[in-house]
Amino acid sequence: MPRVRWCVHCGKIMTFRKIIGWSSALCLSAMMLQAQETNDSDKFSKQLKQLQENFDKQQREMRESFEKMLRDQQAQIETLKKQVGTMPTNASTNGAGVATADQLDDLNQKVDSVVEAQKKTRLSEFNPAIGLVGETLFSYRSRGSEATGSERPGGFDVNQRSVELNIAGAVDPFAKAYVVANASADSATGEAAFGIEEAALQSTSLPWNLELKAGRFFGEFGKLSYIHDHELPFVNRPLVLDNYIGGESRTDGAQLNWLLPAPHYVSLTAGFGNGFGGDSPLPNPGTFRHLGGFNYFGRLSTYFDLTPNVQLDTGVSGLINPSTEDRGGVIALPSGSTLTEHERRVAGLDLKLSYVPLQNNQFQRLDWGTELLYSNGRNLFDPDGSLASASPALNGDEFMKSVGSFGLYSYVTYKWNRKWSAGFLFDWMQSPLNNRDVSMAYSPYLTLAMTHWNQLRLQYTHTDHNAASGLRNDDAIYLQWAWIIGSHAHGWQQR
Numbered sequence: 001m002p003r004v005r006w007c008v009h010c011g012k013i014m015t016f017r018k019i020i021g022w023s024s025a026l027c028l029s030a031m032m033l034q035a036q037e038t039n040d041s042d043k044f045s046k047q048l049k050q051l052q053e054n055f056d057k058q059q060r061e062m063r064e065s066f067e068k069m070l071r072d073q074q075a076q077i078e079t080l081k082k083q084v085g086t087m088p089t090n091a092s093t094n095g096a097g098v099a100t101a102d103q104l105d106d107l108n109q110k111v112d113s114v115v116e117a118q119k120k121t122r123l124s125e126f127n128p129a130i131g132l133v134g135e136t137l138f139s140y141r142s143r144g145s146e147a148t149g150s151e152r153p154g155g156f157d158v159n160q161r162s163v164e165l166n167i168a169g170a171v172d173p174f175a176k177a178y179v180v181a182n183a184s185a186d187s188a189t190g191e192a193a194f195g196i197e198e199a200a201l202q203s204t205s206l207p208w209n210l211e212l213k214a215g216r217f218f219g220e221f222g223k224l225s226y227i228h229d230h231e232l233p234f235v236n237r238p239l240v241l242d243n244y245i246g247g248e249s250r251t252d253g254a255q256l257n258w259l260l261p262a263p264h265y266v267s268l269t270a271g272f273g274n275g276f277g278g279d280s281p282l283p284n285p286g287t288f289r290h291l292g293g294f295n296y297f298g299r300l301s302t303y304f305d306l307t308p309n310v311q312l313d314t315g316v317s318g319l320i321n322p323s324t325e326d327r328g329g330v331i332a333l334p335s336g337s338t339l340t341e342h343e344r345r346v347a348g349l350d351l352k353l354s355y356v357p358l359q360n361n362q363f364q365r366l367d368w369g370t371e372l373l374y375s376n377g378r379n380l381f382d383p384d385g386s387l388a389s390a391s392p393a394l395n396g397d398e399f400m401k402s403v404g405s406f407g408l409y410s411y412v413t414y415k416w417n418r419k420w421s422a423g424f425l426f427d428w429m430q431s432p433l434n435n436r437d438v439s440m441a442y443s444p445y446l447t448l449a450m451t452h453w454n455q456l457r458l459q460y461t462h463t464d465h466n467a468a469s470g471l472r473n474d475d476a477i478y479l480q481w482a483w484i485i486g487s488h489a490h491g492w493q494q495r
Contacts, residue, residue, distance in 0.1 A: 128169030129487035135162045135230045138479040147472035148463070154474075160185040160192065162229060166487070174205045180228075197250065209259035216252045219276060220269045220299045221317045222371050223350040225249035230482045233367070233413050234445050235459040239427045240407030244346050244375045245319075246277025251295060270298040276319060292322035295344075308358055314351040320344070343378040363418050370410040375432040378402050405430035421447045437468040453484040 137159040144154035152159060161184055168178035180198035185191065200215035218226035225241055226249045237247055253273020260266040276295035301315030321344040350371040357364055379401050407430060413423030424444050431437035445459035457480040465471040 128167050131166040131484060131486035133162065133164040133166070133228075133230055133482065133484050135160070135164075135480065135482040137161050137235070138481075139476060141474055141476040143472050143474040148474050149469075149471050163192065163194075164197070164228065164230070165194070168487075170204075171201065175201055175203050177201045197248075209261060211257040211259075212254065213257075213271075214254040216250065217255065219249045219251045219253070219255055219271050219273060219297050220257075221245065221249045221276075221297050221319060221346075222299070222348045222373070223313075223315070223352060223369060224371070225277075233369075233411060233423060234425045234443060235457055235478045235480045236443075236461070238371075238409035238425070239439055239441060240371075240373050240409055240429045243429060243432055244373050244405075244407060249277055249297075251276045251297075253294070265303045267301050268298070269300075270296075272296045276321070290323065293324075295319060295321045309355055311354045311356065312351065313354070315349075317348040317350070319346040341377055341379050345376045346373060348373045363415070365415050366412070367414075367423075368410075368412045370408065372406070372408045374404070374406055376402065376404045377432055379433065403433060403435060405432050405435040419449050421449070423447075431469065434468060436466075438466045439469060439471075440464045455482050456480070457482075 137157075139152070139157045139159065141148065141150070141152075141154045141157070145152060148154065163183045165181040166178065168176065170176050178198065178200060179196065181194045182197040183192040183194045196216060198215075198217050200213050200217040203210075203212045206212060218228075220226050222241070222245075224232065224237070225245050228248070229237065241247065251271070251273030252275065253271055255269060255271030255273075257267060257269045260268065272294045274294065276297060297317070297319045299315050299317040301313070303314075304312040306312055324341045324344045348371060350369070352367060352369040354368075355366040407428065409425065409427050411423055411425040413421055415421035422445065425441075427439070427441035427443075429439050431439070441461055441463040443459055443461040445457055448456045450456065457478075459478045459480070461476045461478070462473075463476075464473050
């Protein structure tokens, strides 16, 4: 509808005639169409007369309404002018806080610009959202990779750990999809090639509070397994997640989430897929996969507001792979023997306690997170490697070894203003292959969020290994620089 403008001094309506003209044209068009549909001229004449009377009535009412509005606003303007005339010349407002004429003009211009902006259509409205994340690690480690078991060299190192391309958008009114392509530099050659880290379809309108996800995605297990490295509250993923899960919980499969219809928040997730974690390759070509070859996982989580400022988020998770199809390949032990995993079972308990003051939640918070994991796997012990290919025929218990191991991480992070936060991470883990092999790590860290899209983090880590591991204690310093451009679904999340 065209906006009505008037002159302050003469009070004339500038667009009223246009409104009447367009209304008359629409009415005549309606009458012509109606005349074509009826042959009753008397009925048409009566309808025309009635329409004319209604139109005249609406015209009088509109004119009276406009004139009243103009009179009222003219009176307000005259009153405002008198108030402005009594104001000091060097003051922008009087004691009552009445705005000057210049301020009114400026406000009108701002309102006009907002109205014009609302009329515009975004050129990229139907295009997917695209974002890019870069993450670089500058580091120094006191020992070489042969002593620490790391894939990265000791001493000074620069690692472009990830370049992550994110594309997301709506497929139709019932589903959305996203793709995450990631590239990491090879420690030996420095070359990086993009690989598809995630590519999944996610429903948006299933009944009964259900949500289905299918494709390649990070399965929901625990608290930190299904988020990306640059989202972590610290630089490196905890030891227990790297060793029990295989890093990020990537899988090719499907996952169903159900938000229970209860007054209290309870979420249940269950899924299955090929592999689970970063070290989960597909079976060798030519093999036959039974249902036991899939990984089955799930998580039950809930949330409590303990006080207006204190929140508790907790959950339990489970993972089972009845037949791993040699998930991690043949594992060489320091003694020269080899292990081939035959079955995989992992359970986890996680909790996070947060203090988030209502009056200052953007600039201050305290988080304490902990996750305890239990791994129980059946490993085939093969001293010379000759029995690995014949593992289905082995029946003796002396060839199968069930290893139960525990591991945990716990961290606390305090944010005292918009940019700065600091924390401490503790790792403790028994090896999933040998529960007598124990590792511990201590990691203080300091984070500077220069903006929401540009972040620096400094971390020191001391790692202890006992004699059973065959590894050496070491110290490391990391400087992480991560940035985001474009649209990014998860960004820096408080975890």
